[in-house]
Amino acid sequence: MLCVMAATAVFHELPLVTTLSLVPTQDVEKMLARAERLVAAHCFADAAVELASIWEDVRNDPPRALRQRLTLAWAELYLGELDEAEQLLAHAEAIAASPHFDAADRSEVLYRQGCVTLKQNRVADAATLFTRALDSNDRAPRPRAALASRTHEWRSRCHVRARDWDAARRDVERAIELALEARDPEAHAHALFQASIVAERQNQWLLARCYAERALALYSDLGNKLCTARLLNNLGGIDFLLGDVEAAEEALLGAIDSASEAASDVDLAQAVNSLARVLLDSGRPAEARARALRAIELLEHRTDFLDELGNAELLVARSLEADGEPAEATAWLERAADTCTRLGSSSHLALVLVAQGDLARASNDAETAADLYRRATELLQDIHF
Numbered sequence: 001m002l003c004v005m006a007a008t009a010v011f012h013e014l015p016l017v018t019t020l021s022l023v024p025t026q027d028v029e030k031m032l033a034r035a036e037r038l039v040a041a042h043c044f045a046d047a048a049v050e051l052a053s054i055w056e057d058v059r060n061d062p063p064r065a066l067r068q069r070l071t072l073a074w075a076e077l078y079l080g081e082l083d084e085a086e087q088l089l090a091h092a093e094a095i096a097a098s099p100h101f102d103a104a105d106r107s108e109v110l111y112r113q114g115c116v117t118l119k120q121n122r123v124a125d126a127a128t129l130f131t132r133a134l135d136s137n138d139r140a141p142r143p144r145a146a147l148a149s150r151t152h153e154w155r156s157r158c159h160v161r162a163r164d165w166d167a168a169r170r171d172v173e174r175a176i177e178l179a180l181e182a183r184d185p186e187a188h189a190h191a192l193f194q195a196s197i198v199a200e201r202q203n204q205w206l207l208a209r210c211y212a213e214r215a216l217a218l219y220s221d222l223g224n225k226l227c228t229a230r231l232l233n234n235l236g237g238i239d240f241l242l243g244d245v246e247a248a249e250e251a252l253l254g255a256i257d258s259a260s261e262a263a264s265d266v267d268l269a270q271a272v273n274s275l276a277r278v279l280l281d282s283g284r285p286a287e288a289r290a291r292a293l294r295a296i297e298l299l300e301h302r303t304d305f306l307d308e309l310g311n312a313e314l315l316v317a318r319s320l321e322a323d324g325e326p327a328e329a330t331a332w333l334e335r336a337a338d339t340c341t342r343l344g345s346s347s348h349l350a351l352v353l354v355a356q357g358d359l360a361r362a363s364n365d366a367e368t369a370a371d372l373y374r375r376a377t378e379l380l381q382d383i384h385f
Helices: 026-040 044-053 062-078 082-096 103-119 123-139 145-161 165-182 185-201 205-222 225-241 245-261 265-281 285-299 303-322 326-343 346-362 366-380
Strands: none
Touching: 026 044, 026 062, 044 062, 062 082, 062 103, 082 103, 103 123, 103 145, 123 145, 145 165, 145 185, 165 185, 185 205, 185 225, 205 225, 225 245, 225 265, 245 265, 265 285, 265 303, 285 303, 303 326, 303 346, 326 346, 346 366
């Protein structure tokens, strides 16, 4: 069944191609445009089917072939098929090397390759691809401000993963400027969302909420249910950090509803997981555990969401500890540690080590607890000599 969600700003994420098609088939163009609208509406599975069906009709038409490869790769990225997306973009890179395209088209390919690489948890490689994308776009006869905005916003995510807050803030500020220059409300909303994340990670919670509320207004105007769900999820976390449990639960329930309407299991899992955190920290471990286990069920086969899977496993462990089940809690902490190691995030692994230290301390094993706390500290320290 085709998704009928309203599409917004589809061509902001697609290359601007002016070369005439070698095989100008009206029906093929309609199918390609429809698939692009489906991707913009986050109907990725439907789009992938449509795009696969027209490949033989567009493969000898460079402009349409590039559009098909880029759009299908984007759909596969959000379906969690990262290897397939990577292969499609390698083909897109070869297509874009031809004289039919300019440096901005090649920048588009590099940007999307960076997105896939970051989802594969290769953070340094992704940051390099985003930098190359920005350089290529700058060399283009007509640089694309919206593309540059999105590239800066995604590179900011790399800096957040590396805990380089100054670089993350610089990139996101530039993303906001470029989105305004391009008059692209969706890119503006994405940049504000990332600015909220950067501020939250630096404990600037009021500023984070301000950015989040501005982004939420833009997503609401665009009718973007999926990004609304993601934004409400983060806003609920910020409200909780500010001590407003009631507002946090309201926002997270709204995120769950929006994710359900958008039919996105991964976003539903993230919202459910956030609600589990609120329930646990509000003294309701059994309810929290049920929510976290549901999130794990939705995420356990998604290698592109190891961060959220690790968080859910940690929540299950902490809820079991709160209910007086240390042996089961230990098993879940080992599982969370393995997930966070695969993720390659020192921050996430440090959280698990602290939880393991707390469990050891509760068992009167002070020596083990001290060692675990020290390992967590070493993971997070910025000065090494």
